[in-house]
Amino acid sequence: MDKQLILADGTVFRGEGFGADVTISGEVVFNTGMTGYQEILSDPSYCDQIVMLTYPLIGNYGINRDDFESLNPAVAGLIVKEVEHQPSHWREQESLHDLLVAKNIPGLAGIDTRMLTRKIRAHGTLKGCICALDVDPADVIERLNDAPLKTNQVSRVSVNTAYHVPGKGMRVALIDCGMKHGILQSLIERQCDVVVVPYNTSADEIKRLGVDGILVSNGPGNPEDVPETIATVKDVIDEIPLFGICLGHQLLALASGATTSKLTFGHRGSNHPVREIATGRIDITAQNHGYTVDLDSLATTELELTHEAVNDGTVEGLRHKQLDAFSVQYHPEASPGPHDANHLFDQFIEMMKEAKKKVLA
Ligand SMILES: NC(=O)CC[C@H](N)C(=O)O
Numbered sequence: 176m177d178k179q180l181i182l183a184d185g186t187v188f189r190g191e192g193f194g195a196d197v198t199i200s201g202e203v204v205f206n207t208g209m210t211g212y213q214e215i216l217s218d219p220s221y222c223d224q225i226v227m228l229t230y231p232l233i234g235n236y237g238i239n240r241d242d243f244e245s246l247n248p249a250v251a252g253l254i255v256k257e258v259e260h261q262p263s264h265w266r267e268q269e270s271l272h273d274l275l276v277a278k279n280i281p282g283l284a285g286i287d288t289r290m291l292t293r294k295i296r297a298h299g300t301l302k303g304c305i306c307a308l309d310v311d312p313a314d315v316i317e318r319l320n321d322a323p324l325k326t327n328q329v330s331r332v333s334v335n336t337a338y339h340v341p342g343k344g345m346r347v348a349l350i351d352c353g354m355k356h357g358i359l360q361s362l363i364e365r366q367c368d369v370v371v372v373p374y375n376t377s378a379d380e381i382k383r384l385g386v387d388g389i390l391v392s393n394g395p396g397n398p399e400d401v402p403e404t405i406a407t408v409k410d411v412i413d414e415i416p417l418f419g420i421c422l423g424h425q426l427l428a429l430a431s432g433a434t435t436s437k438l439t440f441g442h443r444g445s446n447h448p449v450r451e452i453a454t455g456r457i458d459i460t461a462q463n464h465g466y467t468v469d470l471d472s473l474a475t476t477e478l479e480l481t482h483e484a485v486n487d488g489t490v491e492g493l494r495h496k497q498l499d500a501f502s503v504q505y506h507p508e509a510s511p512g513p514h515d516a517n518h519l520f521d522q523f524i525e526m527m528k529e530a531k532k533k534v535l536a
Contacts, residue, residue: 180254452481458505
């Protein structure tokens with residue numbers, strides 16, 4: 176069934192609908208990964224966004240049980256150049272279309288994704304609506320321009336109650352702001368004893384858990400929209416070693432007095448080069464973010480820049496000058512993407528071990 180994508184700037188694309196037959200609006204963003212559509216779809220950081228994949232053929236290896244980063248994808252919609260309805264892979268259990276129907280997510284195929292990418296690169300991300308052909312674009316354009324972007328995404332994708340994944344190693348509180356499962360998996364692989372807690376867990380509650388360290392996860396939306404987590408980070412960093420990933424990195428920055436702002440079109444893909452300032456080492460990283468920590472705002476804080484983006488010079492990593500706290504804007508758990516930055520989980524484990532030694536000494 177044909178459908179249309181209407182953008183806030185007045186552009187209308189006509190394509191072939193697949194997945195769920197529902198009307199949705201959201202911020203249109205693009206991801207340049209050549210593989211990994213299951214992990215991208217199920218990354219909770221895409222909550223309320225319409226994701227366009229620039230790789231032109233999507234769905235050819237289908238959907239399997241294991242490659243998901245969350246049980247229920249939070250993405251608003253999916254746009255591709257060409258969708259494969261007859262996937263083939265030994266792990267494949269259903270098609271992309273079937274999954275999107277089951278999860279009530281609309282897809283749109285057959286539009287000029289190169290033109291749409293160039294438009295977003297020039298203009299910045301745009302609000303858009305995927306709807307039936309009989310909808311009048313003029314009404315939709317007016318509504319898109321009037322309505323601000325939604326907020327409170329983190330409260331919708333975080334867990335409601337804490338749960339424990341036992342392990343024999345370091346005890347970690349994982350603050351779930353919309354956590355990708357790959358992060359939990361990376362801690363489990365390192366034998367951690369993990370307590371996953373909701374985004375609004377207070378500093379006192381975390382301290383009562385008796386953890387060796389805290390990991391603040393990735394998550395959707397504007398980092399300024401989660402004052403609860405910022406307050407918690409502020410109250411724990413002088414006592415407990417902390418590692419922040421993506422949204423967690425932005426929250427460490429805000430809790431330390433830095434500021435964040437929105438990038439024009441963000442970083443979303445599996446091949447973003449990041450330079451470690453101290454060594455010059457480049458890691459090729461997986462990224463998905465629309466906001467960034469303002470470099471200039473670091474001057475008045477106790478944070479120092481450890482990593483920068485090779486493409487645009489934006490902040491990619493931070494470390495506290497006195498306390499055991501560091502963070503990265505990219506995804507050391509990859510999924511999907513290269514594993515170059517996996518070593519950061521080992522660095523977190525080392526940091527917790529060293530801090531424990533200091534306490535026992
Ligand atoms: N993946 C993330 O954690 C993204 C962080 C934040 N929502 C951003 O878009 O910048």
